[in-house]
Amino acid sequence: VAVAARESQVCLGLDPDPGRLWPTAHEAVGGGPPEARAAHAVLTHCGALIDAAGPACVAVKPQVACFERLGAPGWSALEAVCEHARTAGLLVLADAKRGDIDVSAAAYGQAFFGGTETPWGHVRGLEADALTVNPLLGGDALAPLLAAARAGHGGLFVLVRTSNPGAADVQELPLVEGGDVAGRLAQLVGALGETGEYGIADVGAVVGATAPGALARLRDRMPHAPVLLPGVGAQGGRVEELAPAFAPGRAGGLVTASRSVARAHEAAGGDPAGAARAEAERLRAAAWRIS
Amino acid sequence: VAVAARESQVCLGLDPDPGRLWPTAHEAVGGGPPEARAAHAVLTHCGALIDAAGPACVAVKPQVACFERLGAPGWSALEAVCEHARTAGLLVLADAKRGDIDVSAAAYGQAFFGGTETPWGHVRGLEADALTVNPLLGGDALAPLLAAARAGHGGLFVLVRTSNPGAADVQELPLVEGGDVAGRLAQLVGALGETGEYGIADVGAVVGATAPGALARLRDRMPHAPVLLPGVGAQGGRVEELAPAFAPGRAGGLVTASRSVARAHEAAGGDPAGAARAEAERLRAAAWRIS
Numbered sequence: 163v164a165v166a167a168r169e170s171q172v173c174l175g176l177d178p179d180p181g182r183l184w185p186t187a188h189e190a191v192g193g194g195p196p197e198a199r200a201a202h203a204v205l206t207h208c209g210a211l212i213d214a215a216g217p218a219c220v221a222v223k224p225q226v227a228c229f230e231r232l233g234a235p236g237w238s239a240l241e242a243v244c245e246h247a248r249t250a251g252l253l254v255l256a257d258a259k260r261g262d263i264d265v266s267a268a269a270y271g272q273a274f275f276g277g278t279e280t281p282w283g284h285v286r287g288l289e290a291d292a293l294t295v296n297p298l299l300g301g302d303a304l305a306p307l308l309a310a311a312r313a314g315h316g317g318l319f320v321l322v323r324t325s326n327p328g329a330a331d332v333q334e335l336p337l338v339e340g341g342d343v344a345g346r347l348a349q350l351v352g353a354l355g356e357t358g359e360y361g362i363a364d365v366g367a368v369v370g371a372t373a374p375g376a377l378a379r380l381r382d383r384m385p386h387a388p389v390l391l392p393g394v395g396a397q398g399g400r401v402e403e404l405a406p407a408f409a410p411g412r413a414g415g416l417v418t419a420s421r422s423v424a425r426a427h428e429a430a431g432g433d434p435a436g437a438a439r440a441e442a443e444r445l446r447a448a449a450w451r452i453s
Numbered sequence: 454v455a456v457a458a459r460e461s462q463v464c465l466g467l468d469p470d471p472g473r474l475w476p477t478a479h480e481a482v483g484g485g486p487p488e489a490r491a492a493h494a495v496l497t498h499c500g501a502l503i504d505a506a507g508p509a510c511v512a513v514k515p516q517v518a519c520f521e522r523l524g525a526p527g528w529s530a531l532e533a534v535c536e537h538a539r540t541a542g543l544l545v546l547a548d549a550k551r552g553d554i555d556v557s558a559a560a561y562g563q564a565f566f567g568g569t570e571t572p573w574g575h576v577r578g579l580e581a582d583a584l585t586v587n588p589l590l591g592g593d594a595l596a597p598l599l600a601a602a603r604a605g606h607g608g609l610f611v612l613v614r615t616s617n618p619g620a621a622d623v624q625e626l627p628l629v630e631g632g633d634v635a636g637r638l639a640q641l642v643g644a645l646g647e648t649g650e651y652g653i654a655d656v657g658a659v660v661g662a663t664a665p666g667a668l669a670r671l672r673d674r675m676p677h678a679p680v681l682l683p684g685v686g687a688q689g690g691r692v693e694e695l696a697p698a699f700a701p702g703r704a705g706g707l708v709t710a711s712r713s714v715a716r717a718h719e720a721a722g723g724d725p726a727g728a729a730r731a732e733a734e735r736l737r738a739a740a741w742r743i744s
Contacts, residue, residue: 177556180571188572196574203573227553227560231569232576233532234525241524259553261587262518263617265468266548269518278522280471281479282494283487285523296552298589298612300619321589326554328591335637338627343634346626 170220171412171449172442173255173390175420176208176243177225180232182425183207184434201235204228208243212250214435215423215442221253221291223390223418244288253291255390255416259321261296263303271310292317294368294390297347301354308354308365317364317388320354322347322380325370325393344376345383352384362413363387369407371399371417378406389415394445395422401448408453417449461511462703462740463733464546464681466711467499467534468516471523473716474498475725492526495519499534503541505726506714506733512544512582514681514709535579544582546681546707550612552587554594562601583608585659585681588638592645599645599656608655608679611645613638613671616661616684635667636674643675653704654678660698662690662708669697680706685736686713692739699744708740 187207229240272278277287323344333344355363366388389407393399407415427437478498520531551561563569568578614635624635646654657679680698684690698706718728
């Protein structure tokens with residue numbers, strides 16, 4: 163629905179590096195310890211990036227690691243960035259790649275979705291629309307995360323075939339039963355998801371845009387899964403090769419781009435906001451065309 | 454070294470549930486929003502648990518999910534708990550099961566180990582002695598985490614065979630090359646680790662104490678790896694079956710127990726601190742005997 167309304171399948175990655183923020187982020191940082199100042203600058207940077215590129219996007223994907231390294235102020239900045247994105251009408255996909263067993267998985271579900279009941283009252287969670295999760299621990303470890311996601315009408319994106327060169331180390335190991343580990347993970351995604359009224363399931367897959375061959379091969383094991391496609395741009399993936407992602411419909415694929423948008427001005431020149439807006443719009447049009 | 458000095462291979466799991474803290478944690482919580490009060494109580498609880506059971510242990514293992522669900526105050530509490538443990542002479546193994554690619558993995562390395570250089574000064578990391586990591590993304594994704602660990606003279610514990618019933622879903626898939634996924638992960642652990650002067654490598658493995666058969670089978674692929682053994686107690690693992698863990702020496706295995714120590718009083722009666730101390734000491738003696 164959000165995809166159709168915005169005519170966009172672009173997910174804006176937010177991976178703020180304190181050493182490479184937009185110049186505007188350095189203004190009005192204020193005082194306090196380094197982590198508070200850095201977190202403030204990161205928040206300003208992400209807000210400006212959302213304001214610039216957001217209109218061409220359907221969602222943001224904050225990389226949680228980039229906030230976590232700034233400690234408690236970083237976590238507060240993450241909450242504020244998510245709020246800023248929601249206010250701009252964007253979905254929030256928390257890229258945290260979490261995975262743990264039973265009560266610990268449930269605790270991550272509380273952290274990223276609805277929150278925690280305590281004797282001192284309700285503690286809000288991040289209230290994300292979706293979370294990236296790691297399936298190495300098996301189906302029972304994903305269940306509490308999926309329950310938490312569904313309680314907030316959200317979903318999960320399960321790592322199936324990542325965009326890095328070393329992904330093959332484990333994910334492409336050939337299995338006795340036929341296929342490889344990624345194929346088995348795709349099957350798990352297909353089995354876990356419940357398909358809603360728009361033909362799109364609530365459990366999706368992360369499949370690197372750097373491996374378009376794998377994408378075509380995995381699609382039939384998870385016909386209704388939305389696919390999150392990182393690796394376009396800085397990592398070398400090309401949006402034109404991703405047509406199989408959109409098999410179940412235009413919302414079947416979300417193209418994510420982070421550095422190629424945030425640092426578009428380094429290649430294209432011009433001010434950071436204008437260059438980011440132009441690059442996000444270029445991606446939006448390219449993805450919409452093939453879908 | 455730490456193991457020998459303390460004659461203990463017990464790692465105290467810290468998985469605080471705001472709804473089941475020791476009664477002392479409810480005193481002096483103070484005011485403020487629910488997340489600040491809950492985080493304060495969690496910190497008090499963990500401090501009391503460390504003071505009670507710590508003398509029988511060599512390390513603490515905070516479950517990061519339990520802190521993260523309390524937002525920024527939770528992260529501050531995690532930092533304070535780690536500091537408390539270090540002051541008590543205990544190693545800190547952050548149980549976060551992180552895994553991500555290139556720059557994101559490096560950002561997690563900054564978060565959990567040495568910290569981050571920013572234009573506003575150095576932001577401290579958690580300065581953990583070790584971190585649990587998820588190897589699904591392959592060797593190149595673990596490299597930045599290992600580099601960060603080594604820079605602080607720390608190490609990693611890689612998930613190889615987890616303690617949950619669903620672990621078999623992915624980890625025990627039989628491979629065409631022979632063995633299963635867990636076997637291949639054990640081989641990765643063996644290859645990544647550098648063995649120090651005490652015959653123990655700086656890359657270890659997480660192998661559930663609920664699967665002692667798998668432990669014996671995996672040991673020869675990673676002869677020098679320290680093995681973190683969750684699942685003793687509440688999850689049904691028995692310390693008496695874990696002898697293969699200690700093949701490379703007494704520091705070759707770390708037995709972790711969380712709920713069975715923190716909630717020992719629920720079964721044994723008595724005050725929580727005394728029951729926790731007794732249960733931790735019982736585990737310490739049992740593990741030392743078989744090693």
